[in-house]
Amino acid sequence: MINLKDTIVAISTAQGAGAIAVIRLTGPDSITICDKVFQSIRHGKKLIDQAAHTVHFGSLMDGDKELDEVLVSIFKAPHSFTGEDTVEVSCHGAPFIQQKVLELFIQNGAQLAAPGEFTQRAFLNGKMDLSQAEAVADLIASKSEAARRVALQQMKGGFSNELVHLRERLLNFISLVELELDFSEEDVEFADRAQLIALVDEVEQLLTKLINSFSLGNAIKNGIPVAIVGHTNAGKSTLLNTILQEDRAIVSDIHGTTRDAIEDTLNIKGITFRFIDTAGIRKTTDAIENIGINRTYSKMGSASIVILMLDINDPDPKIHEAITEVKGKMNPDQKLVVAINKIDLIDSGETNARFTPEKFPELSDNDAIVPLSAKKQTGVDNLLNELIDTVNLQAVDNDEVIVTNARHYEALQRSHESIRRVLEGLHSGLSGDFVAQDIREVLYFLGQITGGEIQTDEVLGNIFKNFCIGK
Template sequence: MNHDTICALATANGTGAIGIIRISGDQSFKAVNAIFDGKNLEKADSHTVHYGFIKDGDEIIDEVMVSVFRAPKTFTAEDSAEISFHGSPHIAKRILETLTSNGSRMAKAGEFTMRAFLNGRIDLSQAESIADLIASDNESARKVALNQLKGGITNEISFLRTDLLNFVSLIELELDFAEEDVEFADRSALTSLLNRIDEKLLSLIDSFQYGNAIKNGTSVAIIGKPNAGKSTLLNALLKEERAIVSNIAGTTRDTIEEILHIKGHAFRLIDTAGLRETEDEIEAIGVKKAREKVANAQILVYLLDASTKDLNDDLLVLKSIIRDDLKVIICATKIDKFIPDLYESMEDRLRNELTSDFDFIPISAVENQHIQSLKDEMSSFVEHLKSPENNVVITNQRHFEALKKSLDAVHKVNEAITFRISTELLAYELRNALEHLGEISGEVTNDEILGNIFSKFCIGK
């Protein structure tokens, strides 16, 4: 365990009303005392705030407030202090320079949170949820990250892991008495436990699709022929003139990506080049990119001009890009200019020709007709990904991979019991299952994994 005293700017870079520098380590109060003209912080009570000046020798750098937090009731479970100063980047730089010349060192990325983990203040999944909470850019992401910070994932698997550990102990005991050929672990009870673990792991794994949509946003590809109204729709959804709108076909040459929030969920809207055969080299690249975006999208919004009578080309495109896992919404556009009979017959033709399920919404982006219906349909897609039985949602790729490995190990243990494989192999598979479950909370980990996780944190956290 590293007992260096570390310091870093805890607030965002840039000018602000105040800034905060965080210090943590056994010598925190001594380090700050060396540059603080005010109360002796080494004698101050925990969770108190003190007025004074930060000085470099005889020079006053700034008028500050210093907060004192004594171990173990701190974020890192170490003695900690926070200096609140006037929010100038230059002042921050001067204070940090003065601290580092008086016994502190600059913290590495995520080092405060890593110390909280290493000191047993939080587990690894909680540490990762702190980074997710900081990065959350929508209400759903905030709620999920906060639930994980409260120990949501760990609580879901800790009891199952404890029960499994008891069986591992009994199996290990059988190995000690191998010559007597006795069984201490009830195989039927073990099978029942494994089935419960299997069910829980599957539920958590299934939640990842919803969790990924919350954390990274749901990708929505807006495609159609040139001049179908893609850019006009993007502008209507965003309520700003983000894309150039023109009567000239092929105006959009590249993809435009913007974030839209609907009912607490983030959607990554991708306005693409119109799909058509073209001799224009640049436009052809845009068409290729459009197809690539559709291949990675979760929702497809396909636009058809409401006056379109020949749907053959559109049907060919739709049949070539529709996938089973793709939510398809077909919109008849510019309905303010045409009578309903035109686009109602369009829907009938599409339903007869397309075997895949889709939603049909007639819209006018210019007149804002049925745009809310489109938003509701997109939001509904995300909500349906959520399992009503599971309050914990997996948003972290590392957790997802560890859960899959755990599930695979549980299946192997079940096979070992079914085929009455030797106790040595059964013990091995059980330890594997325990290890993968422990990877989530950090009970089983290594320095390389920890370094990779915390290196992605911001400095000062």
């Protein structure tokens, strides 16, 4: 449990040696503690007497011993990240120096910060809501341009502002509905039912949009899984090596070489894709290879995109059969890209004539067929463009609100269930007290996202425990 009367300290820069490191203190005694060990080189004045948002050059003293020359930045409450008095000390980046500076502050009254405690204090002090605080962790962990942009947009309050606007409008109407209950004997109506239905319908549509954005948000945050499946020796491993530009998977003419899933990631136009090369699909009596084939189906089921590698030398019935079999194991939300490999062995005119989309009724409008040569690296760019087309980059470019957090997604789903009951109740003429109860549930679940309805330290502790120390 956090005690806001404590002053905490942590190393805020990454572990290891560097040119500089930053040690951060926050809390009511942060400036006073720093004053105990800081000696200004220029004027000798105390830090407590200096203006906020100023930087001071001097030495950290361990008794009579100079520990390091440092820059000290002062931030005074409430104008700091945490909303408290905060000091950031920039020292030289040797791990030994960092540790000695940290120990010096602890010896003089600071306590070592818990993971995420700085950001948690910012939340508790009203500097940001919970969804913004969680976006801080997402921004630090972002591994692609799209993930960075989405996290930054949420940290700035894009998602929060959307929810605050919703809550304000619903609170206004619920107050009118509950006012009617106080005058139930007079049979008066303060809340126009037509306007309320229009509002609830608008809220329901917005919640649906936010819920649907989670599939994109989750993919951007964690990487889009792409399973490469197909018959043995179709060129799956060669394709993986070509895409990654390294010999990641073993390539051999021997059937059944790949027996386990091989995974690696690649950033394409700001989006992280997780490619999974799987065991070739065929009938075999080899027990170990069969385990690999079963894993192929498992990986295929969890992928957002399935690349089905087929050999152009295969007869058309075998190609159609393979597409039908794979499509039968996919769900409607998955995209299938049929990669017809080894086109370097066939005349280009024949390739274009055989592999047109209209000749493959098994494919949906969302699917695609791409002739290529993984070995010669021909047509691979077309395949990668098909993967990019799966991602709604326009939503990212337009800074639309995209849900990336599973906790938010769950709360939105429960809000949506409640708003549907409100809508059904209004259309059926349900009593105002029952409608008001369902609206209160919507407000409660929306409040869980921003933190307004989270009361227990256990929940907050669970949210912040995965943050890095110093943030």
